[in-house]
Amino acid sequence: MPTTTIAGHQVEVNDEGFLTDPSQWDESLGAELAHMIGVDLTDKHWAIVKFLREDYAIMGETATLRRVSTQTGTAVKDLFTLFPVKPAKKMAYVSGLPKPKGCV
Amino acid sequence: MVANKLIKRLDSSQWSVTVVDKNDIHDYQPGYLFIPFGINSPDQIRRTKHPFIADGVELVMAEIDTVDPDGKVVTFTDGRTIGYDYLVIASGTTPRPDQTPGMLGEEWHKSVGEFYTFEGAVALKAAMDRFTGGRLVMHITEMPIKCPVAPLEFVFLADDYLRQRGLRDKTEIVYVTPLDGAFTKPVAARELGSALEKRGIHLESDFMIESVDQEAKVIRSYDEREVAYDQLVTIPLNMGADFVARSGLGDELNYVPVDKHTMQSTAHETIFVLGDASNLPTSKAGSVAHFSVEVFVENFVQLASGRPMTHSFDGHANCFIEAGGGKGMLLDFNYETEPLTGTFPFPKVGPMSLLKESRANHLGKLAFRWVYWNMLLPGRPIPLPAEMSMTGKTPAA
Numbered sequence: 140m141p142t143t144t145i146a147g148h149q150v151e152v153n154d155e156g157f158l159t160d161p162s163q164w165d166e167s168l169g170a171e172l173a174h175m176i177g178v179d180l181t182d183k184h185w186a187i188v189k190f191l192r193e194d195y196a197i198m199g200e201t202a203t204l205r206r207v208s209t210q211t212g213t214a215v216k217d218l219f220t221l222f223p224v225k226p227a228k229k230m231a232y233v234s235g236l237p238k239p240k241g242c243v
Numbered sequence: 244m245v246a247n248k249l250i251k252r253l254d255s256s257q258w259s260v261t262v263v264d265k266n267d268i269h270d271y272q273p274g275y276l277f278i279p280f281g282i283n284s285p286d287q288i289r290r291t292k293h294p295f296i297a298d299g300v301e302l303v304m305a306e307i308d309t310v311d312p313d314g315k316v317v318t319f320t321d322g323r324t325i326g327y328d329y330l331v332i333a334s335g336t337t338p339r340p341d342q343t344p345g346m347l348g349e350e351w352h353k354s355v356g357e358f359y360t361f362e363g364a365v366a367l368k369a370a371m372d373r374f375t376g377g378r379l380v381m382h383i384t385e386m387p388i389k390c391p392v393a394p395l396e397f398v399f400l401a402d403d404y405l406r407q408r409g410l411r412d413k414t415e416i417v418y419v420t421p422l423d424g425a426f427t428k429p430v431a432a433r434e435l436g437s438a439l440e441k442r443g444i445h446l447e448s449d450f451m452i453e454s455v456d457q458e459a460k461v462i463r464s465y466d467e468r469e470v471a472y473d474q475l476v477t478i479p480l481n482m483g484a485d486f487v488a489r490s491g492l493g494d495e496l497n498y499v500p501v502d503k504h505t506m507q508s509t510a511h512e513t514i515f516v517l518g519d520a521s522n523l524p525t526s527k528a529g530s531v532a533h534f535s536v537e538v539f540v541e542n543f544v545q546l547a548s549g550r551p552m553t554h555s556f557d558g559h560a561n562c563f564i565e566a567g568g569g570k571g572m573l574l575d576f577n578y579e580t581e582p583l584t585g586t587f588p589f590p591k592v593g594p595m596s597l598l599k600e601s602r603a604n605h606l607g608k609l610a611f612r613w614v615y616w617n618m619l620l621p622g623r624p625i626p627l628p629a630e631m632s633m634t635g636k637t638p639a640a
């Protein structure tokens with residue numbers, strides 16, 4: 140796994156740039172990861188990121204777009220506005236979590 | 244299958260087995276895919292259920308309203324109740340076109356088709372017979388879906404079918420998926436992606452549908468892409484049974500969270516969930532149901548005699564993929580091992596090839612309908628191990 144330095148943090152990432160160890164994440168890193176994909180984090184973004192972090196800690200896997208939408212009461216359309224184009228992946232990326240598994 | 248196997252294994256002076264079902268119809272669901280192309284006829288895939296239930300098993304026809312896991316009582320919609328010591332939930336997953344705006348409407352089961360119900364498959368045959376060319380769009384709403392390879396099989400078979408009718412040159416086939424490729428796992432996505440390309444089937448990936456516009460004949464995504472169709476074949480959102488949600492047993496898609504090795508509910512140890520009704524992190528496929536039932540039965544016999552459960556399900560799935568032109572492909576995988584290339588079940592000689600098109604795979608798939616009615620449903624053993632084997636597989640690079 141390649142090691143890289145983001146905002147002064149030494150972190151391990153996979154070949155798509157997702158953190159491989161969620162425990163290496165903190166809020167300043169989250170802000171920098173968001174900046175790298177062109178997202179400025181507002182309170183609304185942070186509420187989503189906070190949910191994703193907490194849900195991952197309980198469930199052991201990254202919440203799907205639908206789960207984020209139903210559990211936080213945020214319309215899917217709004218998630219697309221907050222994290223444009225590929226919200227599920229971008230939310231996971233910013234939150235320092237693995238990209239959500241598309242179940243087979 | 245659970246009832247038929249358990250009734251033979253449990254002490255009848257100690258245990259009774261009751262099956263609750265809402266109707267007496269049993270469809271061979273893999274046959275739905277073949278109906279639109281006239282490969283299977285409707286009467287080949289539908290039978291009455293009760294002859295398949297073993298003697299000694301009580302069959303109750305009723306719709307379930309709720310399960311009370313603490314009181315261990317199931318309440319039916321007609322008000323009757325039944326108590327239990329252990330409950331097996333096997334209520335599957337159901338296509339829910341009502342969950343996507345515009346999907347249900349005047350054109351439902353006409354220019355907006357589907358093949359995950361008996362009625363839908365029969366209606367789609369009529370639509371395919373009427374089809375004279377244009378844009379044929381295969382669309383998946385959201386994962387997970389029952390039998391995730393079926394939409395791929397549909398476009399492979401459609402390619403072949405349209406060729407035979409001389410319509411292929413007049414038809415654009417488009418495969419629209421919420422995934423970022425033809426399939427999820429890397430090796431399978433690569434092999435199946437190239438199978439689409441070879442047939443000139445266009446892949447539209449990362450498409451999260453927002454609505455169907457039946458008037459304009461387009462589907463729209465949340466990121467404001469539009470895909471136009473003349474004939475849409477959609478796989479609606481798949482959800483577990485509503486009684487699961489009413490009973491507070493399900494997740495956001497009404498699937499019951501379970502231990503992935505024992506299929507025991509994580510919330511209630513007297514509930515087991517088999518088939519598509521659980522949140523097992525593997526394919527919602529008949530083969531998974533089959534293999535996991537075998538593990539469950541062995542475990543339950545131990546549990547019934549007061550011993551610990553020692554058998555563990557590995558997520559084994561085995562899926563035939565019809566490729567058209569009398570050929571088929573085969574996938575074999577589990578929780579840890581993605582679908583790989585190679586031969587099955589024996590090294591080199593096969594006779595089946597993994598992730599490659601061959602005649603043997605196609606014949607295997609066709610023969611399975613007989614195996615299903617005559618061996619699998621009655622609970623007779625079939626010679627496929629529940630646990631996946633690496634024999635014959637080529638490891639991923």
